[in-house]
Amino acid sequence: MDSQRWQRLSPLLDALLEMTADERAEHLRTLRAQDATLADDIEHLLKLDADDPEFLDSPALSLPNGPIPGAHIGPYQLERLLGEGGMGQVWLAERADGLYERRVALKLLRPGLGDPRLLQRFIREREILARFEHPNIARLLDAGTTPDGRPYLALEYVEGEPLACYCQSRQLDIPARLALFRDVCTAVSHAHANLIVHRDLKPSNILVTPAGHVRLLDFGIAKLLDAEPVPVEQTRTGVRTFTLHYAAPEQIRGEPVTTMTDVYSLGVVLYELLTGSKPYRLKRETDAEWEEAIIEGEPQRPSQTAARATPDQARPYSPARLAKLLSGDLDNIVLKALAKHPTQRYSSVEALSQDLYSHLHGRPVVARGASVGYRMRKYLFRHRWGLAAATAILAVLVSALALVSWQAQRALREANRAQAMQHFVTELFQDAGSSANTPIDVRSLLDMGILRGERSLARQPQARAELYGVVARLRLGLGDYREAGDLLERQARLLAVLPDAPTSLRLEAAALRGNVHQELGEAALCSAQM
Template identity: 55%
Template sequence: MEAVRWQQLSRLLDQMLELPAAQRELRLAQLRAADPDLAGQVQRLLAQERASEEFLAQPLWTAAPQDSRVGSVVGPYRLLRALGEGGMGEVWLAERADGLYQRQVALKLLRSGYADPGLRQRFSREREILARLEHPHLAQLLDAGVDQQGQPYLALAYVEGEPITAYCQRLQLPLERRLQLMRQVCAVVSHAHANLVVHRDLKPSNILVTAQGEVKLLDFGIAKLLDDDTAQGSLLHPPADVRAFTLHYAAPEQVRGEPVTTLTDVYSLGVVLFEVVTGRKPYRLRRDSDAEWERAVQEAEVPRASAAVLRADGPAAAPDAATRRLARRLRGDLDIVLRKALEKPPAQRYASVEALSQDLQRFLEGRTIQARPQHSLYRLRCYIGRHRWGVALGALAVLALAALAAVALWQMQQARREVARAQAMQDFTVGLFDRAAGVRHGSFDMRQLLATGQQRGEAELADQPLALAELEGVIGRLRIGMGDYQLALQTLDHQRALLEQVGQVPPALQLEAVTQRGRALRMLGRSRDCVAHMAPMQALAGRQQGALPGLVAQYQAQLGRCQQALGYRSDARAAFALALALRRDLAHDLPGTAESLADLAALDSDDGRPQAALAAYRQALQLLQGRAAEYRPQRIALHRQLGQALAAHGDLVGAGQALHSAWADAERLYGPDHPETVTIQRLRGVLALQRGELAQAGTMLHQVHQRTRQALGEQHRDTGSSWHALGRLALQRGDSHQAVADFQRAVAIWRQPDCIGLLPQGLYDYGNALAQQGRWQEALAALHEGRQWQAAQRGDRDPAVQQADRRIAEVDKAYREAQPAPF
């Protein structure tokens, strides 16, 4: 029977079986008048249907039960278990039985009813053709032949995987990953086309995805083997012209029985792509029958994928947020890509599978697709979508630059050049606000600018959580630089929540985010929380040392400062040393190198090595020599730390000069209320106290105390330092009662877990003040507790611990001498 005649008969039979008996007889009469021969064939088939409810339920050829074939041998292979069955044959898991080598294969057995005398020759030719196909995403043909019993077989590499549609649905893969898998499919099909082989039966069950996420394409050459154009009318085609393709994924020309080309595979790939991205087939049928499928493939218009996703649950069901988001992604370019791949006339489809793959890649990169007219507005929209984060940051930078005018001119030029690179824009904007944080005059309100920029970003980038997270990180970092630590932490908490939603986050952004949030926690006196937050990222930082040395160095430096505040001195030193080594390898990172030298110097100073600390501070300042304006924030911090070290070493003149330089620069850059300026002013007040200038010290320290409490709150470690300084002032004035009260407040704050490193000195001074009042037992208790804390942190042989032992002995002796003599 000819293929066209069978297709006509199949459609008529489907229609007749759905009609009631009376209408069926009427339709037969009409058909008998028009084509008696066709009517007779339909009537005979209907008679067979009435005789048995299982008409056509069984295949035309019935093999022996599968279980009975387990262990049998086909050619050199032993059958292990059935993997699947189709209309043309079976697929078995088999192993080599002749002992030549050990390997499991997928063995395809063609049913003997389809063999003809020339089958051996065609098998040999097909094997030669398929042997040319060698691709990482192809299940490789290993062997082909006909055994002694006339059983044709094909042996292919056995692939353990699941159909691409099932794999995508089970893992709920994002759209980008689904398209990347389809590009792997396109690559292997394009390779086959280049070797003059057409697949002809592309469908999800022939496209498996392994556990490693790699595509493997099966069944290359089967359709070609069963539909040899040179054997028309031979025994190769049994009666009824059994199809060598799957109707649901067939191209219109296949259904019509027309010649098949590479464009047929383009159409089938379009159907698979539609199902992969939407989860459903492209056609909605009025009834489920082969005739209706043939009509849809040849005549029905393919719906837009974006619309098909929204109506998946029926017109009355409201799609959820994820479905609406997917529909937005599909609308536009992907709808056009799918429509072009599924065009009915082959000439209107993509010219090749490679062209389809290239448009998918362009979509993934945010570039214009070739299937769409290249209007200027369309190209502009793609560019903005590809660089939305850079454009958003560029707008924020332009607002700031307009206010800063000439001071920030070079930064504006840099922003315009780097508008397409989001990370470069971040660095630029952070640098801009770091240097502009001291502006306090005119109508320029930096905090309002940041708040407005954050609101706009959250509104415009709501559907791009990764871009919004980067913007939140920039704003949080700027707020730290301005001293708004609590607001900065809130912003960075929001960034953290966004990154948890994204899933896969670039390592650079992960390190930057965790470093800045740790910095904010440390500034708020929450060093324990800082270590708990940052420590889990050490493995990532270790892996990225070669690729991101600058960011890893920043991470290690910040982690080390939090560890140092908690008394973890050896851990802090290791982190600082690693940061210094990474930064020294970066020749341009002078500020970072100076920062790491200062971090290690602070540890040396605490460990009783003042000369090493002073040398490191001076080396760090020397690195920044000659570029004071550019490195002003680093120079302020270095002069402050140098002043502290000089004061501890007894060089009060040098300490005064260094602290005065730091305070003058901080006043100009940050203003009087910034936490850095307040800290420097407190150190200057303590230095005046050491010099005996009590009036000047009192003015400074009371002013600092007000500003510290206002900026950082009552429980911050710096507020404790302020109470401690006032206690020392009262003690030198001879007011031991006030000194006890002030020291007591400082000790209460420093008892918090994050401030334990400061507690011993507070207890020592508190004990000394109590001793001056004659409260000997309370004094000894405070001194003993301070000694216990310091010994736990530094060991019994530490000079500070031994000095505490001497002081305890002195107070104990004075206590005994103050006791009345016994009568």
């Protein structure tokens, strides 16, 4: 097969191999109506690949000067072909000049391709990769030219799985998937900061290493934002340089791309990562219907798609549970990223990532708007444990106050003591609640209570003794045994000079001291208390 014929076949073959059987059959029917001979060649290659899965893994040896395993390209020796597309081949290679050892992914232009535009695109990729220094982007290690004038790039070799496969095979939960996705956002943000739009973001271009580190690959069709605009790249057969299923509406229409184009593609990746499906349900998955859906159709809410998911797609959740988890914030975040018009999407990849961070930490997200009720629910959820602890303390202190008030009815002195305790509790919680944004710390609240009580109940020793007992019981429950013991010692000193203190209070104090000594391993003191 001559190089010109292969140049037409290769990108079509790459696209078809990524499709399902039904999609492939429909696409071949469309292609046959345009070029029957080309469709026959494609079908023949697909049959050869079905008969021998390793058929397409071998390099195109019929092309002039085609590289083979063991060949030397600059200082690198080729080991095996990792993959190839319409423009180039990627080989696993090893540094072989003796200076140092390193395995690389060596990217070469296909032999026999003399199109100056392809050469220019390859050189542009080299310039783009040279701008990057980021842990989540595969690094450019070296570059050069073969003796016959073909450029090559030596890239960091990443051993990993595509993002979606990695998450599915390990049955990662939603927070873990969002954490990996936010790493992808960090890499894309770095590219945007260097005035580069990726234009082909998809799970197969995002690898995750066995250690869980994300690497963004393939800037082959990336665009420099400060470069001159170029016409949309489309062949007569409808095959584009970008991947249709992840393309933004403006890419389909051939309009200028911006950083918001990558936001849209990331929205599709996120949708697939959360639901196992793409955003649109089509009766016939032809390219024409995909284009129409992307430009005009409304994507389904992720929670609706999740409700219909298979058990395998929903793992580690059930479909119903996954739908519930996606409903609300995540539905709105994904749909905002997938807005048809760029200005309706997130203004940047950082903004998308920040909204996901807010969701993970129970904060309001931009995609949900700013209603008071929504923000209040988020606030209560975020502080649920502190509020629960404060409520429990309040319940205990109110119970103690009720007991003191009941006893105070027998004498004016007891009434004054109850009034003082009530004033103490009220002031304590007014101060604790004065800063709504400050998390409530139980121990600090108890310490504040003791200080306040010693001042406000200075002339009521029995009330102070009861307060020490109440707070000591709470400290004991928190595991603060020495602090509880200190409070009980203060209580004991007061009870020693209060001959009319209730017997029940003395018995309770002794029991608490015994518990403290037992927890501290002071067996002898524990026996003495009992």
